[in-house]
Amino acid sequence: MRRSSGRLLRGESSLQTGRIKRTRTVHEAMPAAPVCCLADIPVVHLGYHQHMYGKFAIGFHRSAAIHNGFNPIFYSPEYGEAVRSICYPLYALKGIDSGDITRIAREIDVAVRPFANQIDSIDILSTLQTIEDEAETIDIFVKDAFDSLLKLVAYVKTFQEDEFGTLYCEREWRSLKNFNFSYDDLAMIVLPRCDGKRQYFEEFVTKVVPRIKLPRRIPIVPWEDLVEH
Numbered sequence: 001m002r003r004s005s006g007r008l009l010r011g012e013s014s015l016q017t018g019r020i021k022r023t024r025t026v027h028e029a030m031p032a033a034p035v036c037c038l039a040d041i042p043v044v045h046l047g048y049h050q051h052m053y054g055k056f057a058i059g060f061h062r063s064a065a066i067h068n069g070f071n072p073i074f075y076s077p078e079y080g081e082a083v084r085s086i087c088y089p090l091y092a093l094k095g096i097d098s099g100d101i102t103r104i105a106r107e108i109d110v111a112v113r114p115f116a117n118q119i120d121s122i123d124i125l126s127t128l129q130t131i132e133d134e135a136e137t138i139d140i141f142v143k144d145a146f147d148s149l150l151k152l153v154a155y156v157k158t159f160q161e162d163e164f165g166t167l168y169c170e171r172e173w174r175s176l177k178n179f180n181f182s183y184d185d186l187a188m189i190v191l192p193r194c195d196g197k198r199q200y201f202e203e204f205v206t207k208v209v210p211r212i213k214l215p216r217r218i219p220i221v222p223w224e225d226l227v228e229h
Helices: 047-053 062-067 081-094 099-118 124-153 200-212 223-227
Strands: 002-009 012-014 019-021 027-039 057-060 074-077 156-159 172-175 186-191 220-222
Touching (some): 027 124, 186 200, 186 223
Antiparallel strands (some): 027 172
């Protein structure tokens, strides 16, 4: 698996107002959850992507990808409004810390405790404990929301205008877990007949296939026959 990251635009949050202030815009790599990637590239487009991925390919049944948690990613222009709508709340959550609430509640507790027996109308100490408990709950909810947004970022891929013909055409799918596939998940294996003096196809069929006991039902297709004819 590899760690996903997006080129997101950053703003600043204000805990006093609870609002996000959009200040200067800067580039920042936003780390996301580790992902496993596949590309839903039609066979007729394999040649188009050869310069990026070469002439070797393992094809999987789409149903197998879905069953193993893969999902099409969300493509967005690098400066798109959709990316901003994810970025700003993410940084707002990152800046929230209920520690100040807990600290103030405890300071009040220390100041009031000597006079607790003199207060009949309001149980201040109990109320302060409730505030501290709620502050801890806020931390849990904020952390869960932040982690969920990081997972969402893992399914976001930004691209620039000159990448419409490359990144945007990959039709990438991602999963947040490893893809432990079996032979039943394989739809096709593609490799070139040769590259210089190396006979990839013949060597794979005669030596590798018997060793790994690849089922005969899985097609092994030469790149040249699939793409170049």
